Amino acid sequence: MVYIYDTTLRDGAQGKGVSFSLEDKLRIAMALDDLGIHYIEGGWPGSNPKDMAYFEEVKKIKFKNAKIVAFSSTKRAKIKIEDDKNIQTLIEAETPVITVFGKSWDLHVKEALRIPLEENLELIYDTISYLKKYTDEVFFDAEHFFDGFKDNPEYSLKALKAAEEAGADCIVLADTNGGTLWYETEKIIEKVKREINAPLGIHAHNDSDMAVVNSLIAVKKGAIQVQGTINGLGERTGNANLCSIIPNLVLKMGIEAISRENLKKLYSVSRLVSELSNRPHPDNLPFVGDSAFAHKAGVHVSAVEKNPRTYEHINPELVGNKRQIMVSELSGRSNIINKAKELGIELSKDSPAVKKVLEKIKYLESQGYQFEGAEASFEILLKEALGKTKKYFELKGFRVLTEKRSENEEAYAEATIKVEIPEEIAEEKGLKERVEHTAADGRGPVEALDKALRKALEKFYPNLKEVKLTDYKVRILNETAGTEASPRVLIESTDGKDKWGTVGVSPNIIEASWLALIDAIKYKLMKDEEKNK
Structure with a gap:
């Protein structure tokens, strides 16, 4: 031992x-x-x-x-x-x-x-x-x-x-x-x-x-x-x-x-x-790097498709990694199936949902998304593809303002937001009013937006009062682009019992933060609904 x-x-x-x-x-x-x-x-x-x-x-x-x-x-x-x-x-x-x-x-x-x-x-x-x-x-x-x-x-x-x-x-x-x-x-x-x-x-x-x-x-x-x-x-x-x-x-x-x-x-x-640790994950790490089992077109790909042992020292799935064959649409399906299994969902390799999720993930990753550290965002994506989630609210618009009134005063932010819940949820809850338009302030734009969003939704979903944002990280994806660089925002939330991570990517840092925030809220609502079934 x-x-x-x-x-x-x-x-x-x-x-x-x-x-x-x-x-x-x-x-x-x-x-x-x-x-x-x-x-x-x-x-x-x-x-x-x-x-x-x-x-x-x-x-x-x-x-x-x-x-x-x-x-x-x-x-x-x-x-x-x-x-x-x-x-x-x-x-x-x-x-x-x-x-x-x-x-x-x-x-x-x-x-x-x-x-x-x-x-x-x-x-x-x-x-x-x-x-x-x-x-x-x-x-x-x-x-x-x-x-x-x-x-x-x-x-x-x-x-x-x-x-x-x-x-x-x-x-x-x-x-x-x-x-x-x-x-x-x-x-x-x-x-x-x-x-x-x-x-x-x-x-x-x-x-x-x-x-x-x-x-x-x-x-x-x-x-x-x-x-x-x-x-x-x-x-x-x-x-x-x-x-x-x-x-x-x-x-x-x-x-x-x-x-x-x-x-x-x-x-x-x-x-x-x-x-x-807010660092790029090195592609060339043995065993766990994204290039550890990656193969480009040519002799390697041809051989690996016949027998992976020809160019791989171990089966990548043994360490939770995946084989990447750049010309194959099958690349990564096993990872989707394994992750679904962890969530209690049995899928076959030929399931249309697997292909749908895989295509979506490939697109999102090309935009800069990474789902390690953002497991809640991945679970939402998977369950949406399977039709196992519902729309809890719709954004009708938000505005975020940052103001600094003098050199010696701290800057502060204010967010206004309008959301609407679906008619069937309003009926289920016995509510006539489906739209909430409200505002909140904060030390920064993300805090203000987070508070405004939860304030607007708590009227319809009181359990959101339990949710707190506990960590917020920003990664710049294309650093050489200067002020035009796209940020990836990683948010961690808790309801006092569980913790979950969500991710958002956009050239606009407020929108990237918004995407991570709404996933955090959707995840809480989804998990509470599953527990109550």
């Missing part, structure tokens, strides 16, 4: 341009749990208010597979551990697992900590033995271990032994600078195994493009825990990419890490993290 330890929310969030909101972090944690990840490192509790809030909120979620991990450093020198705020905040996070990192390279002890080498060993021992009283498992990340071992193997091993003697449940060897080559990793781990009896893990960075291979070699040499991030997010060139490590372990090495059934969710989790 190999345990997967995800650090997307901590180490991954340190990547350039990555900033997860609190809602993002909770949503990613739930997706990772659903994938079957064993450990989810949520952040450093004492480092910032967002991480502190995360550890409070994550306690309210019941996870099926994962254990939540709080992360920090070993105690500071020259103070009592009871007075070390970082250590006490770790305990207050009340997670079942704590990971602490400590120095295993004498260079860092001398130059960064500037304390005696023996004192650093005491910090490691004292921290781990103290934390063992307060949580189920304590892991030790031996920071810069491989560089430290190359310079001074005797001292680096002493750092590991201090952690082992203190009772660390797993000692994680970190290639923090990412410069270690595969054959060095192999030899060093062999030597460590002769000295250390505690379970070992690997934490690799990708500065030499070796993070994945070093992680797999570590497993081959006996490591039982692999740390990494979704899509390889992380500082500098990133961390070991779990989206490559996991399928290689399961499909190529025959090692139990997550179930094969859960492996089919890998592609969607990868896309979700890209969307929520």
